[in-house]
Amino acid sequence: MTTVRDATLDVLRQCGMNRMFANPGSTEVPFLTDLPDDLEFVLGLHEGTVVGMATGYAIAAGKPALVVLHTTAGLGNAVGALATARVNRAPLVVLVGQQDRRHLAAEPFLAGRLQGLAGRYPVWEHQPVRPQDVPGAVRRAWHEAVQHRGPAIVVVPMDDWSAESDPALGSAGPVTLTRGRLEPGPAVDDVVRLLESAESPVLIVGAGADEPQAWAELVTLARGLGAPVWQEAFGARAGFPQDHPQFAGHLPSNRSGLRSVLAPHDVALVVGTGAFRQYAYEPGPLVSDGLTVAVISDDPDELHHSHADVAVLTDVAAACAAIAARLRPRPFTAAPRPAPELEPPRADERLLPTNVFAALAQRLPRDTVLVEETPSTRPDLHRWLPARAPRGFVSAAMGGLGFALPAAAGLRLGDPSRPVVAVLGDGSSLYAVQGLWSAARYACGVLYIVLNNGRYAIMDRLASDAGGKPPWPAFGEIDITELARSLNCPARRITSHTELISTFDDVLPGLSTRTEPLLLDISVAGDEAATQPGGTS
Incomplete structure (x- = not known):
């Protein structure tokens, strides 16, 4: 039977x-x-x-x-x-x-x-x-x-x-259902007209453009458009190479900051995301009256919640190629963008998260998948570790914690050809610490970097900004190194810059072939100013 x-x-x-x-x-x-x-x-x-x-x-x-x-x-x-x-x-x-x-x-x-x-x-x-x-x-x-x-x-x-199956039903439904590309055709005509008439266009990209063909077409479009390129706020994935001369940075997540960044422009083309993702509510208009917004996405939900004058439901890469082919090229002069610099800490100074990011920046392979869940230091991570290849950056689009640790193991299982590094706050790591056992059991060679300040740094900062005192305690007594080892995941505790450099030089060259996970429990200063809202560190 x-x-x-x-x-x-x-x-x-x-x-x-x-x-x-x-x-x-x-x-x-x-x-x-x-x-x-x-x-x-x-x-x-x-x-x-x-x-x-x-x-x-x-x-x-x-x-x-x-x-x-x-x-x-x-x-x-x-x-x-x-x-x-x-x-x-x-x-x-x-x-x-x-x-x-x-x-x-x-x-x-x-x-x-x-x-x-x-x-x-x-x-x-x-x-x-x-x-x-x-x-x-x-x-x-x-x-x-x-x-x-x-x-x-x-x-x-x-x-x-x-129960006995019904052979007359088979498995019901089509065996193959092919999702055809949503070719842009005349749907992008309005977008082309807007861009041709623009005096100062700007391009904004999101997670929906994070695939090789979309990156390639967006680079061509950006060059032809002669426009700066911004990444959506709180982007879960990168929609454009962030080491490209035309990449301008990550949009602010508040209305006044967004208006300020977009003020020099009269047309904004938003690709692969909605317009515009925000965090804390702020009164006032989302964008200035003089800005016309066009959105291109293959996700109808993104279009329907966008602040847009024109919205096009179509394949992102195909639309960018079609638009670029019809535009007259414009010049673009990239503003000088000096590389960030940071002096190593003195022997008597605790490490800062930026010391960790600076050391990683010098050593990470270009094709590394960087998984992020460190809300208090995310802007610094973006500055030091730009996404340089499709799927080079992955984060939780929802904002809730507990994603990065298990997701990093899944990313490695799904594509063993690429090295995976997860950067976590100590608070974030505790939301899904059980995932270390699975990473070890199934030979996911992920490097887990836990920035350990023994507290919820961002939440402390938000409480302070609100003029109050947080009711929650610190939790520095938790030993993340031993917790990881108890879950069969090798771990090292790092407290100095010398240890950090030595460990990175030892571990990172073999990251692409690594099968055993490793957690680095890095003690970092806990009194630095938190710079990013949302979640805990």
Whole structure:
């Protein structure tokens, strides 16, 4: 007899989902027991870690990752990470276990009220009416995750797996569903006219342009347009080479700062993101009256929440190529941008985060994937470590912490050809520290750099700026080095500049072939001014 489980496993193979990320419970045992050898099980010790790893894997591999969660507890614990996956445009197929279908009406122990538990963050959510509909629902979830670039959820009662499949149904739905490119055609005519009439255009890029073809076309467009290029505020990925002479920096996340930066320009072309991402509310207009804004994205949600005069739903790379081909080239004179300089600390001085970034800047391979979760020092990280290749920078688009540590492991699993370095605050690292065990268990050679100041630096600064005293304590007594070692991840504690340089010179040359993770617990000064809002360090 061919079971629903057999048919579903065939669907997973056909869709290329041969690796699943999970933290199992009893409702998943019928599906997972005696898993065939061609399907790999990756264990995470918490559901946030599971989804974080899967998100990194999906970003790196460019295809949906499979997640298995345990009824209400599993899905509930994972909601924040699923929200991050949605905003990070990571395609996930999420199987959520449910109690036995035959007595669900009586609400037995572990029965979950699962529909809607993840809110509006899933791109699709379904519990099949019959067991025989499960394989088709899983295939549909794969297509939905690809099409809408986010998590698609299928709830499966535990007894469904042993039911006899319906060969007449097959797996239902098309085996192949190709997403055609949204060619720009005449849709960019208005954009071209705006740019041709502009006296001082500006180009703004976002995470939706973080792929090789889009980078190449944006460089050509920027040169032809003769315009400076800004990265969106709080960008989760880089939309343009940040060492390019025309790259101007990262937009401010407040209205007055945004207006000031854009004041010299009459037309702004926003590519691969919405217009414009902000943080704390500030009264006043978003942009000045004299600025016309055009937005190009292949994500309709980005267009609908944009402050824009013209919005075009189309393929980003194709649109940039079409626009560049029709524009008359303009000259561009890059303003001199001196490289940042920093004196090493004296022997009696504690390290600063910038000392760490400066040392990394001299040694990191160009193709390194840098994963960031250090809110209090993110501007310094951008200044010292610009993204120089597509997928050179990855962060949590949602702003919540707990993403970077497991995502770095997933990024390495999804593309073992590229070295991965995760830079974390000590507070950030503790949100998903269980991920170190998975990184070690599955030979993810990630270098984890924890900037340890023993407190929530950014939160302390925000409380001080508000004129108050924070009620939360410092937590310098936590030993992150020993915590990492207890999770089977090698770790070193670093307290001096000499140790820092020696360790980097030892570790970084072999980063691309490394299979064992390593955590560097770097003690940094805790009284420096925090410079970036949002989250904790």
